Amino acid sequence: MAKKNANGDGSIFLRKDGRWCGAITIGLDENGVQKKKYIYDRDRDELRKKMLALQNDISINGGYVRDDIITLNQWGKTYLNEFVKSSVRPSTYDSYEVILRRHINNDSIGTMKLKDIKSFHLQKFLNSKSSLSKSYIKKMHMLLDMFFSNAVKNDLIPKNPMDAVNMPKSQKQVKDVRALTRQEQSEYMKQLESTRLKPLFLTCLFTGMRMGELMALDWDHVNFKKGEIKVEFSYKEVRMHDQKEPYWKLLKQPPKTSSGLRTIPIPQEIVKMLKSHKTAQDKLSLKLGKDEFNKEKLVFCSEVGTPLSSRNIQRTHYSICNKIGLSGIGFHALRHTFATRMIEENVPVKTVQYWIGHSSIEITYNIYVHVQEENKKAAAQVQSDLFKNLL
Numbered sequence: 001m002a003k004k005n006a007n008g009d010g011s012i013f014l015r016k017d018g019r020w021c022g023a024i025t026i027g028l029d030e031n032g033v034q035k036k037k038y039i040y041d042r043d044r045d046e047l048r049k050k051m052l053a054l055q056n057d058i059s060i061n062g063g064y065v066r067d068d069i070i071t072l073n074q075w076g077k078t079y080l081n082e083f084v085k086s087s088v089r090p091s092t093y094d095s096y097e098v099i100l101r102r103h104i105n106n107d108s109i110g111t112m113k114l115k116d117i118k119s120f121h122l123q124k125f126l127n128s129k130s131s132l133s134k135s136y137i138k139k140m141h142m143l144l145d146m147f148f149s150n151a152v153k154n155d156l157i158p159k160n161p162m163d164a165v166n167m168p169k170s171q172k173q174v175k176d177v178r179a180l181t182r183q184e185q186s187e188y189m190k191q192l193e194s195t196r197l198k199p200l201f202l203t204c205l206f207t208g209m210r211m212g213e214l215m216a217l218d219w220d221h222v223n224f225k226k227g228e229i230k231v232e233f234s235y236k237e238v239r240m241h242d243q244k245e246p247y248w249k250l251l252k253q254p255p256k257t258s259s260g261l262r263t264i265p266i267p268q269e270i271v272k273m274l275k276s277h278k279t280a281q282d283k284l285s286l287k288l289g290k291d292e293f294n295k296e297k298l299v300f301c302s303e304v305g306t307p308l309s310s311r312n313i314q315r316t317h318y319s320i321c322n323k324i325g326l327s328g329i330g331f332h333a334l335r336h337t338f339a340t341r342m343i344e345e346n347v348p349v350k351t352v353q354y355w356i357g358h359s360s361i362e363i364t365y366n367i368y369v370h371v372q373e374e375n376k377k378a379a380a381q382v383q384s385d386l387f388k389n390l391l
Contacts, residue, residue: 011023012044012047012048012051015040018042019040019041019042020040020041020042020043020044020047021038021039021040021047022038022039022040022041022047022048022050022051023036023037023038024036024037024039024051024054024055026054037054038155039051039054039154040153040154040155049082050082053081053082068113068115069113070113070114070156071110071111071112071113071114072104072109072110072111072112072114072117072147073100073104073105073110073111075114075147075151075156076100076104076110076147077100079146079147079150079151080093080096080097080100083150084096084146085241089238089253089256090238090239090240090241090242090249090251091236091238091251091253093241094238094239094240094241094246095139096143097241099139099140099143100143103129103140104144107125107128109121109122109125114151114156114157115156115157117148117161118161119161119162119163119164119165121161122144122161122162122165123164123165123166123168126140126141126144126165126167126168127168129168130168130169130170130171130172131170131171131172132170132172133170133172133174134169134170134172134174137167137168137170138167141162141165141167144162144165145160145162148160148161148162149162177330177332177333177336178329178333178336179333179336179337179339179340179341179367180326180329180333180334180337182341184324184326185205185337185341187324188205188320188321188324188326189202189205191320191323191324192320195316195320196303197300197308197313197316199273199274199277199299199300200214200300200308200313201316201317201320201334202270202273203229203266203270203274203299203300204331204334204335204338205334205337205338206266206267206269206270206338207229207264207266207270207338207355208264208335208338208339208342208355208356208357209229209231209264209335210234210335210357211310211313211331211332212234212235212236212310213231213233213234213260214299214300215234215235215298215300215307215308215310215313216233216234216235216252216298216307217229217231217233217298217299217300218296218297218298218299219278219297219298219299220297222274222299224271224274224275227265227266227267227268227271228263228264228265228266229263229264229266230262230263230264231255231260231261231262231263231264231357232254232255232261233252233253233254234252234253234254234255234260235250235251235252235307235310236250236251236253237249237250237251237310238250238251250307255357257359259353259354259357259358259359260357260359262354262355262357264355265355274299277299278299281294281301284303285305288304288305292305293305313331314330314331317330317331317334335356336367338356339352339356339364339367340367340370340371342355343367343371344371349361349364349365352364352367
């Protein structure tokens, strides 16, 4: 039996299949008969949230888009706002919103009615994105599947057309991240003397930490006695969508996967450097006389105690690279350099994987293979030189 809510709020009842069903009046037809919209969910509280969202939409927009004319653009926006936003990270939501806004909304498929979209429409759309990276096409494929599978669950369409859509092959050239050679690393380190970010860059070169992890590192996670750094958080600049207009915000968040949580040993030289850095930081705090200086106890902060900007870190890195004649080398190369040096020194691949926080050993193993190839080339050159000397 349906349970009545307050007048105009709809009714809720339990179906035989175990799902809760909510009925909301969305208007009158041409004969003056009430038109109802039915919403389903296995969780009663979640159903109430969906009903409230629909009621708000009706009150704001003055009506409801009929199931038989709703477009992919409209459904995509509804799905992200009502089903996704509250259950994923803001950065994840933003990546989905970008795909919808930049790719689906700007394509003819976005204006097609949901019920009219077939597998071949979707296959053609994804095939047209072959210039994008493999990972981006994969995310786009996944998001479309989420759109349509949820549309099936909400009885908007009978079946998911994405079931028959293949993943197109990316035509984008994958650019390998190369590590600095030992000579380049030495020259890079010499240039660090001229920047106040020297401690950050050296810590990266000898721990392989990600930029966001370095930005979020606080003194509570540095153990001088044991010579260890514990990685538990990362900073990321994310576009937020919880207000009328999107805005950028620096968020501190835990890693996406457990592999990001790790404890990294640091050499005594880095321990000594960080101790000196902390002493200098404490003196600066006293000099400025600010109780709020570096409130988060960040290891690497700005001169006024606020979190560092990723853009400033990148700018400093590229400036150093230009001075030593390196081009096209991103900050990520420093992390790659750490892994390469460790493998060159015969540290087990599994250990390097843990220290650097790779979720898959395949990524670390690719570095190992590259090092082995370089060793083979060096050995071949030795043989060539020996041959010439013996002639």
